[in-house]
Amino acid sequence: xxxxxxxxxxxxxxxxxxxxxxxxxxxxxxxxxxxxxxxxxxxxxxxxxxxxxxxxxxxxxxxxxxxxxxxxxxxxxxxxxxxxxxxxxxxxxxxxxxxxxxxxxxxxxxxxxxxxxxxxxxxxxxxxxxxxxxxxxxxxxxxxxxxxxxxxxxxxxxxxxxxxxxxxxxxxxxxxxxxxxxxxxxxxxxxxxxxxxxxxxxxxxxxxxxxxxxxxxxxxxxxxxxxxxxxxxxxxxxxxxxxxxxxxxxxx
Numbered sequence: 001x002x003x004x005x006x007x008x009x010x011x012x013x014x015x016x017x018x019x020x021x022x023x024x025x026x027x028x029x030x031x032x033x034x035x036x037x038x039x040x041x042x043x044x045x046x047x048x049x050x051x052x053x054x055x056x057x058x059x060x061x062x063x064x065x066x067x068x069x070x071x072x073x074x075x076x077x078x079x080x081x082x083x084x085x086x087x088x089x090x091x092x093x094x095x096x097x098x099x100x101x102x103x104x105x106x107x108x109x110x111x112x113x114x115x116x117x118x119x120x121x122x123x124x125x126x127x128x129x130x131x132x133x134x135x136x137x138x139x140x141x142x143x144x145x146x147x148x149x150x151x152x153x154x155x156x157x158x159x160x161x162x163x164x165x166x167x168x169x170x171x172x173x174x175x176x177x178x179x180x181x182x183x184x185x186x187x188x189x190x191x192x193x194x195x196x197x198x199x200x201x202x203x204x205x206x207x208x209x210x211x212x213x214x215x216x217x218x219x220x221x222x223x224x225x226x227x228x229x230x231x232x233x234x235x236x237x238x239x240x241x242x243x244x245x246x247x248x249x250x251x252x
Contacts, residue, residue, distance in 0.1 A: 052102075052109050066185030068097040068168050070134070074104055075124045077133070082117040092123055094136065097168040097185065099151055114149055121151075140194055143201045152192065155240050158247030160215065161194040162240065163201070191239070206234045211242070221249045 070093060077092040079101070091104035101112045101121055112118060122133040136151040146165065156162035167188040172181035193214050194201045202214035208226055211233060212219045225231065225245040231238040 050111050050113065052111055064170055064183045064185060066168075068095055068185055069102075070094040070096055070123060070166070071125070077121060077123040079103075079112075079118055080120040082119045092121060094121070094123060094151070096166050097170075099149070140192075141199060141201050143192065143203065146201075155236075156243040156247065158243070159196050159250050160218070160243060160246050161196070162243040163192040163194055165190040165192065193243075206236075206239055208233055215246070218246055218249070221246055225249070 074091040074093060076089050078086060078088045079090065079092070080086050093102045094100075095102055095111075101118065103110055103112065119139060120135060120137045122135045125132055125134045135154045135157075137154050138151045139148050140146075140150070140152060140163070142148060150165070152163040152165050154161060155164055167190065168185045169188055170183055171186045173184050174181035191204050191206060192201050193204050193211070195215075204210050204214045208222065212222050215222065222242065225242055226233070229241065229245065231242050233239045233242055
């Protein structure tokens, strides 16, 4: 009996030590408790935020199948305000469909109201074997239906920024006869270039002709970079490298 009790105590101690030393030991599902070690008290209490229900949102957004969010789980990210205050290590996710930041505080899921002066936020993402941050920023000039409140993912930051607008469109699918169509979220990505000197945003496609059309003043630089480096702008990695080269060429 004593031996059994000792074995049980040892097992509890081992599990406790392992879980404390491994923040990801307990999988953090959608709207479940955030990763261990998250900061829960750094957000101003006077922030305007609404509390949302933890159930019935993720994976079944108002009867729509799919995920309206950037990630499927909470990730400890950061929020930067327009006064340069930085709130770090807070469980975040981004509702792409509504263009809203969700965070977890005091066991509640909260949504930041548009009036809160958020300038930028970052969420960790898995990129091959390494963890990087997806940086989202707003405050860019309006274009099409996008306003200065629209968050773009910043792929390249410089004199000429490469921006990606992630969208979640709702479409109806009907794969079986006699069955009512089902609404689902469908991902769509749009790309833009932002010129800081001109304070101008232009829509671009992932092609050489579209990029030159949007940035005609850098046509020679774009053409020579693509030729020399053998870049294919229709590939995300090559598109990023092209904009890095454009900014490097501007500095020279």
